[in-house]
Amino acid sequence: MRKAVTRRDIIKSTAALGLTAFAAPLKAASPEPVSITPDLIEAARKEAKVILYSSMDLPVGEKLGKAFEEKYPGIEVQIERSGSERLFQRLNQEVASNIRAADVVNSSDASHFITWKKNGWLAPFVTQDIAQHFLPEYRDPDGMFATTRIWLSSIAYNTNLVKPEDAPKSFADLLDPKWAGKIVKGHPAYSGTIMTATFQMVRELGWDYMEKLSKQRVMQVQSSTDPPKKLSLGERAVMADGNEYGIVLLKESGQPVEPVYPIEGAPTISGPTGVFVTAPHPNAARLFQAWLHTRETQQFFIDFTAQYSVHAQVQAKPGRRKISDIKLMKEDPAGVEKMTEEIKTRYARLFKV
Incomplete structure (x- = not known):
């Protein structure tokens, strides 16, 4: 491997x-x-x-x-x-x-x-x-x-499997035992979207949140484009992360999905x-x-x-x-750069992937 x-x-x-082929200066x-x-x-x-x-x-x-x-x-x-x-x-x-x-x-x-x-x-x-x-x-x-x-990376749900009044409104709601075995999410070691979203969620919610989420028997996929597709197929009822635009496009095409912009803020x-x-x-x-x-x-x-x-x-x-009407989590590319290896290591250990 x-x-x-x-x-x-x-x-x-x-x-x-020796940067022979890449001689551009660091500051130009x-x-x-x-x-x-x-x-x-x-x-x-x-x-x-x-x-x-x-x-x-x-x-x-x-x-x-x-x-x-x-x-x-x-x-x-x-x-x-x-x-x-x-x-x-x-x-x-x-x-x-x-x-x-x-x-x-x-x-x-x-x-x-x-x-x-x-x-x-x-x-x-x-x-x-x-x-x-x-x-x-x-x-x-x-x-x-x-x-x-x-x-954005948002929460979303399948409208055939979840009633609007029962849908999660926050990341905290995903920890409810009723969602065990019903959640799909992307992987930060593959997807830049999920890497960035994971950094923001850990910064705002802590690793304790990720540890609790990992116990919800989550379906693990790779790309941020995968959770919306799994949701529309009815393979899972809720997505914990993934690209929001995929959900919007699927909804506009008549698929049974609905985005949720979490009250804690949507990763940007x-x-x-x-x-x-x-x-x-x-x-x-x-x-x-x-x-x-x-x-x-x-x-x-x-x-x-x-x-x-x-x-x-x-x-x-x-x-x-x-986007101006949505509560957002703040971006920090420099923070992501510093935490990338920690996120990959700790995430793999928690989610056993």
């Missing part, structure tokens, strides 16, 4: 490589904002491909890829999809083997970008849209990445995107990054995926709940 790669391993392996002057120009489009077309590493649900990534290909014929989008924690390990292994495959990377664990920036793996690139319409807290000051999407997840300094298709990578953060693409993305955008000009889709 291949040993899991830790952030400490990454720092060690990067030092051993923020680049001047750029626009999409005919020269950039032509250079991208000559490369003919962009490779996106992403934790987005595959149908979401494919829809985005097709939209980009329609906008810029002649440039293929190749998507490498996996859970963010697995992508993090894969990228480290590729760097150690001098494999340069990733052009653009989107992760559901924002703390990854802290590590990648420290290692000099990201290329500075800022567009006019990012500079003008993204608040400073949603873009790296040195231009290494920007927040492409925000979403950011999904940044950045261009890798060793991108094999650097111009196509920059074109994709620029296109992804335009108002038009952000609006399309939000309408299609039921996630949230930080682009100031994007509007919420009518009929959907605004």
